Amino acid sequence: MKVAVVTGASKGIGRAIAEALAKEGYSLALGARSVDLLEEFSKELEENYGVKVLNSHLDVSDPQSLKEFAGAVLQEFGGVDLLVVNAGIPMGGRLDEVSDEDMERVFQVNALGVWRTIKLFLPSLKERKGTVAVVTSYISTMILANAGAYVASKWAARAFTKTFQAENPEVKFIELRPGMVDTYFYGRPGRKIEEGFMKPEDVAELLVALLKLPKHVLVEEVLFRSVY
Template structure:
């Protein structure tokens, strides 16, 4: 039995990745705050689901305990939960900056930390969803960008400290999800669909365990190739 955990699985990329991993034969544990949406994903994937707020240490630890009690092992962690915050750095509020760091940066760190002993045991894989902006600068999105640069630093440090686990920084460009409000944008506007990201994840998990893909940036052919 191969066990995958997906955070932020109620919507968007996490939902699509969960559906794809179920098709790949993984037993799934999924978490997010919207239990009604999670339940719907669980029905389609036969997943174990539970409330998860990655911005709270207790919530992450309780989630991990439940998952490990249920399955006893974890082979793959998709640390995907994330939020966006806009605004120039001289306008973004303290509260918003703190919120985006709590979810995208500390939430990612907490999620990996909670499952690390199990991942070490299984010599498993972490796929952390950052963004194509994790090495770029976007005026008007400084807090979000900083949260993803920091996530990248955390991941690389985890990799050096834990060579028995494989850490992949997954860096999609624009994806048509709730991240931008209501989904429904056309591919020609530069957006991929969550299913496109799920296909990339599917290709990664099919690779042999002795291959460590450390970073993967990919975008729609309609998005400008900015670096």
């Protein structure tokens, strides 16, 4: 049985990916800060799909939280075949107005959180010749006024992903670069597809399709968006 780890799994894209992987028969290790939502969701997955689910509080900006999470996952399952690095936070504002505290917070989650998460699971992924999917954003190669801190953090996440791939060819690294997705990132979900928003399930369906490609095929990144 293959084992998948999903961070930021309690809602939005992470939740949709976790459910899609459960449908595919993956055993799951789910981490998020919203413990109540995560526990309820984990029970639903076990009941609906008959898969084994480990859930735990996880703050990717906290190195100790990540170490404890990774230790629990590896002890429970013995190894990991798929790591979905999804946890992230938004950050708006002009660069000359963003506080030091906010800049550090967005980089701790969106950039260093990516680096730390991959680093902790990398030995197991190398042993199993696994896959890492990092959810960044369509803006990971753009310059966008009034969102410079967020954009820079996604550039950094992209750089980490590409560098890990160059240094570890036995592991597949995929950068998922979605456009606007109807999640809490944009406020309360409920936006229409016609407004230019994809659904979290669209991202999950794409990832599952990529995982089914032949073993010799590597898709390094996917930029995708709504047609509207």
